[in-house]
Amino acid sequence: MAKVKLTLNNETRTIDVEPCETLLDVLRDKLGMKSPKCGCDRGDCGACAVLIDGKSVRSCLIFAIECEGQHITTLEGISGDQLSILQEAFIEFNSFQCGYCAPGVIISATELLKSNPHPNLEEIKEALSGNLCRCTGYQPIFDAILKASKETKK
């Protein structure tokens, strides 16, 4: 066991982890964050994506022990007290069906809009290409991101 100190959704947390524990397992089992989902456990599906220092990362592919001192944001942190413009757009467009991929998609889309507030369709597709969704055919997800980007001031 080793002690790791990190910032999770703006709170400082200190936890004991085994060197072999992935960030995904530690977030879900030791830190109470259930929004990152396990879909493949090998980085293919993107359902476990979280933001580490603002960058989208698959939490199944890194060890928790590597996260010393880092700022981690999960969907719980994005939701906070008020949903984001992006989340409201996802509701408006019925962007998700089963919802299992939603946390990862929202993380990727949040990262995209932060670095590129007004992406075109191709840029949106590129940004989401690592998030698998089996239900929607992606179109309603694109529509919501385009709408949210329009609502963000130039």
Added chain:
Amino acid sequence: MTDYRYIGKSITRIDGREKISGAAVYTDDIDFGANLLYAEIVSSTVAHALILNIDTSEAEKLEGVVKVFTGKDFPYKFGLYMKDRYIFAQDKVRFYGEQVAAVVARTPQIAKMGAELVKVEYQELPAVLDQMEALAEGATILHPDLGDYPHVPWFFPKPGTNVAHWRKTRRGDLENGFAEADHIYEETYEVPRYAHCAIETHVAIGKFDYSGRLTVWSSSQSPHTQRNLFAEALAPMGLSQKDIRVITPHVGGGFGGKAGVTMEILPAALATKLRGYAVKLRWTREQEFINTYQRLGVVAKLKLGVKKDGTITALDHKIYWDAGAYVEYGANVVNAVGLSAIGPYRIPNVSIDSVCIYTNLPPGGAYRGFGYSEMLFGLESHITTIARQIGMDEIEFRRKNAILEGDKTAYGAAMNPNGLLEAIDKVTKAIEWDKEYKSTDPNKVIGKGFSLFWKAPAMPPNASSSAFLKFNEDASINLIISGMDIGQGYQTVMAQIAAEVLGVDPSKIRVETPDTDRNPYEWQTVASHITWSSGNAVKKAAIDARDQILALVERVYHMSQDSLYLEDEAVKCHNQASFNLPLRSFVVEGIATKDGSYRGGPINGRGMFMPEFSSASGDPDTSQGGHPNVHYTVGAGALILEIDKDTGKMKVLKAAEAIDAGKALNPDLIKGQITGGLLQGLATVLYEDMRYDDKGRLLNPNFTDYKIPTAMDVPDEIIPIIIEVPQPDGPYGARGVGEHTMLPAAPMIANAVENALGIRIRSMPITAEKVAMAYKKHREQ
């Protein structure tokens, strides 16, 4: 046209906020505390073998292992339509990956290490990996005891062979039909197996408490069916339905893969031997690919006879299904298609043989489309080809033979009202079928593909739905039902139905995921029947509640019920505009009278629906006489496909799909089914493919090697079209559409490839590589 307040409106999903905020709870998200144990399965490493010995001693010695179980601990069978499999393999394994033993331990890591220490000794038997080989004389028989397996009365197994079920449908005079034909065309089509690939893998937790009651939390489409099958399987242990409770939180995608019972039986059974603990089993992605239901593989032999004017005179359709090692669910896929393999056409002389064949591959089962995708690939490819052969426009050919209301289905019952012709017309127009599409790139060509589709719910004749509805003090409503929102928007649409009857906004109606102890019976969320069947039950429950409200108001205020109606959360009166009694004033607390006493009390509605006209008792040799299917949903699709002549790379430039929903209760949700289902269908034809080696091992059990569509693979444009020819017995005229949206994808691509390049590919998938190689060969000839 009736003016509805909530029906037919594209309201946003009532579970939207939960799902986009991270609040939605899925099975794997539930915490079970310190008494949670983890199971890992020991899987067969051979496709067909006798189990000679299982040595668990090394695993038992490992610190943290609580117990190791084998088939001896659970000599019990289970299955939905045919009880042909055991909880764990007994003396024989029949597919690579089958569960042989389980190690239960304190952590998942220890369970996994323990499972690797279990030694299983096999004596290999010849593996039968192809359904045509399994049918051949002298083939190894997978189930020598087939004759003893309990099954539903409408299955016809052939003991002593690998044929688990043979659905025969005969109508008219086939020989005469072909004699009348001016042109006969015969061909064979092949479809491989496919995987559902819900992003959430199967997961279930069983807990057997000290009082002897079993609770199972599972990611499932079928809570009540699971409870029933657990009770049947575990009956020798003294358990019955009352002792078993199934709780099904949000499901991360189903597509048929989470229908019935597959791996959930394992933690349920293991828990019964570990009193006081919760036992969790979660499939890895690899296990998900290997040991759940897969879509069945197909070899279809088609012979179609037509007159010069395009009239179809006869169809002989033989479909051989690779149904896998166990067919307890998959045999009903075979049955369903055996009743419906005429497609949406009027054909007077028909012979269908749909044959369910055991192979040493993983069990086949329900997959969105329930066999119709596989059947339509051949049939709709054949239709396009035969139209061209007789020099007739393929759209005109389809229009001429399209099944209409009142025409006879293959089993002799009358076809339900439907908008097939309207679908053909609207798709043709939307896709601009007559327009000359030409690529600006000389290396690329453009083809057009068309397909019709149909599908009926495949269910036992007595599959039923029920609903409870209770009012709260603020006139909000808890709608208590047991269908699963697997993403289709079930909860939202059911809320809309109750809202319409009761004049309460859908946003004030809460629909929770089911718990078999508290929610009323629902057969399963499968077959695209849930909007229709559960919708009818919900409507009846809401009418029951409304009747109670109106009767109460009549009793207290002496107003005729006929003059009363519900609107804006209040009781109003046609004859007295000033009358406005808010529901919140009385639906729980009752109505106060002058003497201070109250009338009424909490309003609770109940509703039930069973299609009492349905019957599976058709003649075994002809299928005539019963009414096995409640109705068909029909539609049409077309697409414009761009193909690179050198690489075979294909891109869907534009697709249109029209579906007859009867009544679109929520148009936006139906459009969501079209964009999602069409992409899932396109993936099955363009690149998805389960590849097995000659030992029956799946070579691509992960998303790196089994590609499902990403955001980059979406067609440039999809035009969803909703047709509304009401289903007379549907809620507000609605019928199901969920599975149908993927049905036309494969034949549309096959037809577009032929249209563009002049080559006909008769085996799926139609990959870029296959197209490039076929075109190269074609040019060389």
